[in-house]
Amino acid sequence: MLRRSMEQNKYTCLTLFINPTQFAPHEDLASYPRTLDRDVQVLEGLVGEGYKKEWEARYAAARARLETPSAVKAPETTTTTTTTTIAAGEPLEAPLIVFAPSRETMYPLSTIPDEAFIDETDDLTSAAENTTTGKAVGVAKDGEVQPEEEATSMLQDTSKQRGAFVRVKGWGDVLEGEARPQFFQGVATVCTKLFNAVQPDHAYFGQKDIQQALVLKRMLQDLLSDSPSAENLHIIPTTRDATTGLALSSRNAYLTPRERTQYAPALFSALGKAREALLNGRTADEAIKVATEELKTTKREAEREGVTVTLDHVDIFEPATFRRLRGPLLRPASGGGSGEQRKAVVVGAVWVGRTRLIDNLLVGWEAGEEP
Numbered sequence: 447m448l449r450r451s452m453e454q455n456k457y458t459c460l461t462l463f464i465n466p467t468q469f470a471p472h473e474d475l476a477s478y479p480r481t482l483d484r485d486v487q488v489l490e491g492l493v494g495e496g497y498k499k500e501w502e503a504r505y506a507a508a509r510a511r512l513e514t515p516s517a518v519k520a521p522e523t524t525t526t527t528t529t530t531t532i533a534a535g536e537p538l539e540a541p542l543i544v545f546a547p548s549r550e551t552m553y554p555l556s557t558i559p560d561e562a563f564i565d566e567t568d569d570l571t572s573a574a575e576n577t578t579t580g581k582a583v584g585v586a587k588d589g590e591v592q593p594e595e596e597a598t599s600m601l602q603d604t605s606k607q608r609g610a611f612v613r614v615k616g617w618g619d620v621l622e623g624e625a626r627p628q629f630f631q632g633v634a635t636v637c638t639k640l641f642n643a644v645q646p647d648h649a650y651f652g653q654k655d656i657q658q659a660l661v662l663k664r665m666l667q668d669l670l671s672d673s674p675s676a677e678n679l680h681i682i683p684t685t686r687d688a689t690t691g692l693a694l695s696s697r698n699a700y701l702t703p704r705e706r707t708q709y710a711p712a713l714f715s716a717l718g719k720a721r722e723a724l725l726n727g728r729t730a731d732e733a734i735k736v737a738t739e740e741l742k743t744t745k746r747e748a749e750r751e752g753v754t755v756t757l758d759h760v761d762i763f764e765p766a767t768f769r770r771l772r773g774p775l776l777r778p779a780s781g782g783g784s785g786e787q788r789k790a791v792v793v794g795a796v797w798v799g800r801t802r803l804i805d806n807l808l809v810g811w812e813a814g815e816e817p
């Protein structure tokens with residue numbers, strides 16, 4: 447995604463933020479891999495040595511000016527120093543900027559303790575009164591700040607979330623949205639904030655999370671966004687392990703070596719069989735059955751080795767409408783059909799040990815095309 451953006455645009459902004467609101471309280475937010483230092487090293491490699499030296503020299507010069515008393519102070523910002531420097535009027539022309547905002551920046555209300563929202567006492571000195579309920583709302587008492595752990599757990603608990611959230615109804619509620627009911631609201635919300643902060647002309651998302659990319663495209667269209675526009679949200683094909691076909695994913699780090707080589711690749715292989723069945727004229731229902739049977743076989747093999755493999759779902763849907771498909775891809779010309787092949791997405795999710803993996807294959811279209 448980064449290479450594509452850097453090839454096609456003068457400036458690229460990479461956002462790096464682990465978003466609590468898309469993880470349910472029972473999910474893996476706490477253990478989710480956080481590799482900022484390593485990520486930055488990889489990014490520096492992408493930017494290239496020649497450029498880096500120039501950047502460092504210009505950065506040091508700008509920094510020195512900022513530190514002299516007469517320098518215009520940069521506005522308070524939680525973005526990286528690179529951005530601070532730019533805000534101080536020292537354009538660095540960096541081809542790549544990392545925007546790694548804090549939780550407080552992304553969710554300002556999460557700094558306010560829960561008790562400050564509803565105050566049952568009569569002490570309204572530090573809180574505004576809600577005229578409907580008579581209860582005090584929304585103002586923290588004298589600088590009281592929510593501890594990190596509580597702030598995060600409030601953000602994860604949908605009944606305690608406060609402030610603006612974005613929901614893409616229907617599209618975010620099916621398929622992966624059934625398995626993770628708060629996921630797409632968290633994703634749509636955080637991406638709206640990131641898009642507002644960065645105002646990108648183009649945005650790049652991975653095909654591995656296909657429903658996420660399509661839900662976001664829908665959101666941009668419905669909200670009349672032009673930074674980016676829905677057409678400028680680009681879906682980049684899934685990168686896979688060259689030997690097994692396993693889709694690369696941060697969560698693969700949870701897999702044991704045996705799970706990774708022997709059982710995790712079964713998802714990709716099962717989806718491939720479903721796609722083949724569809725292309726051979728079988729119905730979507732039959733194709734789902736083919737993939738399910740394959741995964742059941744893996745489940746039995748894994749059980750014999752003491753590994754738990756649990757099928758979450760396999761499904762087939764139409765990318766433009768999110769309708770689940772049940773019949774054949776080819777609508778017969780006789781009998782009212784158009785005779786055209788429909789576009790489809792074959793999706794699946796499976797647990798291998800403690801790791802939940804997702805993957806998908808496209809049929810009748812490619813990631814670079816409009817769905």
Ligand SMILES: Nc1ncnc2c1ncn2[C@@H]1O[C@H](COP(=O)(O)OP(=O)(O)OP(=O)(O)O)[C@@H](O)[C@H]1O
Binds near residue numbers: 683684695
């Ligand atoms: N194998 C992949 N091929 C293409 N894009 C990918 C791949 N894995 C992740 N992406 C994309 O990278 C972006 C960042 O994803 P994220 O940081 O959540 O990592 P991830 O590896 O998808 O994590 P997870 O383990 O949660 O699925 C998303 O747009 C995602 O679709």
Ligand SMILES: CC(C)(CO)[C@@H](O)C(=O)[O-]
Binds near residue numbers: 463465633637
């Ligand atoms: C879209 C996203 C950045 C929202 O946090 C995340 O779900 C991801 O990286 O796939």
Ligand code: BAL
Binds near residue numbers: 469
């Ligand atoms: N791939 C986005 C992170 C998540 O699954 O929550």
